[in-house]
Amino acid sequence: MITDRLIEKIINMQNPTVVGLDPRMKFIPEHIKKSSFEKYGNTPKAVADSFLAFNKVIIDSVYDIVPAVKPQVAMYEMLGECGIECFINTIKYAKEKGLIVIGDVKRGDITSTAEAYSNGHIGKVQAGSEQYEIYGEDYITVNPYLGSDSVEPYIKDCRQYEKGLFVLVKTSNPNSGELQNLDCGGKLLYEKVGELVEKWGESLRGKHGYSAVGAVVGATHPAEAEKLRKIMPHTFFLVPGYGAQGGKAEDLTVCFDKEGLGAIINSSRGIIAAYTKAPYNERYSEKEFGDAARQAAADMKADLRRCI
Amino acid sequence: MITDRLIEKIINMQNPTVVGLDPRMKFIPEHIKKSSFEKYGNTPKAVADSFLAFNKVIIDSVYDIVPAVKPQVAMYEMLGECGIECFINTIKYAKEKGLIVIGDVKRGDITSTAEAYSNGHIGKVQAGSEQYEIYGEDYITVNPYLGSDSVEPYIKDCRQYEKGLFVLVKTSNPNSGELQNLDCGGKLLYEKVGELVEKWGESLRGKHGYSAVGAVVGATHPAEAEKLRKIMPHTFFLVPGYGAQGGKAEDLTVCFDKEGLGAIINSSRGIIAAYTKAPYNERYSEKEFGDAARQAAADMKADLRRCI
Numbered sequence: 001m002i003t004d005r006l007i008e009k010i011i012n013m014q015n016p017t018v019v020g021l022d023p024r025m026k027f028i029p030e031h032i033k034k035s036s037f038e039k040y041g042n043t044p045k046a047v048a049d050s051f052l053a054f055n056k057v058i059i060d061s062v063y064d065i066v067p068a069v070k071p072q073v074a075m076y077e078m079l080g081e082c083g084i085e086c087f088i089n090t091i092k093y094a095k096e097k098g099l100i101v102i103g104d105v106k107r108g109d110i111t112s113t114a115e116a117y118s119n120g121h122i123g124k125v126q127a128g129s130e131q132y133e134i135y136g137e138d139y140i141t142v143n144p145y146l147g148s149d150s151v152e153p154y155i156k157d158c159r160q161y162e163k164g165l166f167v168l169v170k171t172s173n174p175n176s177g178e179l180q181n182l183d184c185g186g187k188l189l190y191e192k193v194g195e196l197v198e199k200w201g202e203s204l205r206g207k208h209g210y211s212a213v214g215a216v217v218g219a220t221h222p223a224e225a226e227k228l229r230k231i232m233p234h235t236f237f238l239v240p241g242y243g244a245q246g247g248k249a250e251d252l253t254v255c256f257d258k259e260g261l262g263a264i265i266n267s268s269r270g271i272i273a274a275y276t277k278a279p280y281n282e283r284y285s286e287k288e289f290g291d292a293a294r295q296a297a298a299d300m301k302a303d304l305r306r307c308i
Numbered sequence: 309m310i311t312d313r314l315i316e317k318i319i320n321m322q323n324p325t326v327v328g329l330d331p332r333m334k335f336i337p338e339h340i341k342k343s344s345f346e347k348y349g350n351t352p353k354a355v356a357d358s359f360l361a362f363n364k365v366i367i368d369s370v371y372d373i374v375p376a377v378k379p380q381v382a383m384y385e386m387l388g389e390c391g392i393e394c395f396i397n398t399i400k401y402a403k404e405k406g407l408i409v410i411g412d413v414k415r416g417d418i419t420s421t422a423e424a425y426s427n428g429h430i431g432k433v434q435a436g437s438e439q440y441e442i443y444g445e446d447y448i449t450v451n452p453y454l455g456s457d458s459v460e461p462y463i464k465d466c467r468q469y470e471k472g473l474f475v476l477v478k479t480s481n482p483n484s485g486e487l488q489n490l491d492c493g494g495k496l497l498y499e500k501v502g503e504l505v506e507k508w509g510e511s512l513r514g515k516h517g518y519s520a521v522g523a524v525v526g527a528t529h530p531a532e533a534e535k536l537r538k539i540m541p542h543t544f545f546l547v548p549g550y551g552a553q554g555g556k557a558e559d560l561t562v563c564f565d566k567e568g569l570g571a572i573i574n575s576s577r578g579i580i581a582a583y584t585k586a587p588y589n590e591r592y593s594e595k596e597f598g599d600a601a602r603q604a605a606a607d608m609k610a611d612l613r614r615c616i
Contacts, residue, residue: 150483172418
């Protein structure tokens with residue numbers, strides 16, 4: 001059961017951190033860019049090639065101290081087919097290193113379409129007489145706006161293939177309250193969504209009490225996270241917004257249960273681009289971006305452990 | 309301005325229909341499957357190859373009688389990189405034939421991520437010193453759950469590249485009301501979203517009065533569509549749910565304005581898989597699936613024109 005596996009990795013490493021693999025050209029060191037652009041010219045293929053080389057170094061640098069990575073598909077999808085190939089190869093490489101992979105895809109569509117997304121990302125796809133695992137993420141993120149029937153196909157595949165979901169409940173962006181905090185007869189929209197997510201996971205709970213249907217709960221809204229922790233006692237949280245977006249470790253205490261479990265905190269730029277920023281840019285050269293990422297991940301672990 | 313172009317095509321063809329290009333193996337005629345699987349074996353590449361061959365025949369059969377097509381990215385994305393290549397080639401082929409292309413991608417993410425989606429789908433992507441149009445849709449669909457800052461990057465690209473959006477407001481699926489019809493202090497959630505969408509399009513209106521920021525409004529909820537037509541007088545509707553999902557032409561009258569404009573109605577299975585169903589399966593062989601699609605599109609046009 002995937003959430004049990006995630007929790008056991010968190011306990012073993014004493015680290016509830018997920019590293020966001022959101023590569024951007026401005027983060028890619030010169031020596032990697034040079035090599036990829038020499039091979040493929042000024043093309044999307046060169047960009048994708050540099051992303052994969054970059055990701056592999058990051059993964060090599062953190063796989064033994066963090067339990068999971070979260071590639072953001074938009075960074076890859078924007079490049080077309082070569083980007084998707086890079087996304088798939090990133091997932092494959094991370095899984096070979098024993099990492100749990102959360103595909104940050106935020107898909108949401110009607111049932112028949114959700115089945116296609118689900119089969120591709122966390123299930124299997126039929127091609128003639130053969131079945132293929134195409135993306136192979138352990139978890140994906142999904143959007144709840146269309147309601148229960150839009151989430152059911154994923155839940156079916158979670159059961160069949162021991163996979164998991166994180167459903168958007170309260171996001172980390174500045175305007176997240178515009179719809180999510182609307183008052184729906186005494187309860188706010190995100191609380192209503194939280195209740196649904198808790199229910200969707202009911203039949204998929206593991207031995208640690210948490211279900212395979214998790215929730216995205218932004219670190220930038222600690223008061224809301226505290227309410228959601230109560231509404232969703234069996235729902236594991238994926239928490240974006242720490243670091244670059246302004247969320248602080250102190251604010252995250254409310255996401256965890258009494259045993260210090262129940263949440264995994266994401267950092268993307270703060271780890272993968274650590275070499276570009278103080279204090280890491282003073283200690284690490286551009287070529288040592290992997291070491292800088294490892295140190296930033298270790299520092300984040302210490303920062304979180306101070307508070308949980 | 310894209311919505312002006314769409315409206316002018318609708319007027320010229322007297323047909324507010326968009327054909328949904330959602331290929332599935334069960335719709336692909338034997339002779340196409342045979343050819344693709346002989347080339348590529350039982351692989352996702354063979355499936356993608358058959359989808360492209362299928363789509364080209366459908367496009368050839370309808371491009372002069374319908375103004376637009378709407379490929380659903382999930383059907384392609386599920387196949388991995390070869391599926392994305394097929395999606396891009398489908399868009400390219402449809403645009404070469406003069407069709408307006410609505411990419412049904414329903415993306416929704418925080419600002420920095422939305423920029424990546426937007427650049428890839430309706431903007432341009434930088435690769436070294438070169439810029440590329442990667443997907444090249446004219447419109448894409450987006451999900452509003454994250455709020456205004458998650459939609460702004462697309463609106464910026466709509467302005468810069470003369471592209472358009474359709475934002476999910478009220479979807480066609482059975483459980484769409486679970487969140488979308490929650491009462492938020494006298495207004496339902498989808499009405500609140502409708503007000504936002506009307507506002508997002510304010511500065512992007514064309515000469516026909518409709519903006520580049522449209523709304524997805526399901527055909528399966530005529531009473532709601534009627535309310536939304538009033539809340540959103542400058543918002544063009546993309547209407548799914550006609551035919552296979554149960555929406556009837558009579559119910560759609562409310563989506564249109566006094567001039568019979570203001571909406572485009574989608575049909576996917578009803579047109580592309582017409583050859584599998586009565587009455588078309590009696591008149592057309594499997595190899596004539598393109599002719600069946602053309603006839604179904606003509607029949608849909610007549611059905612709609614009867615009511616608007």
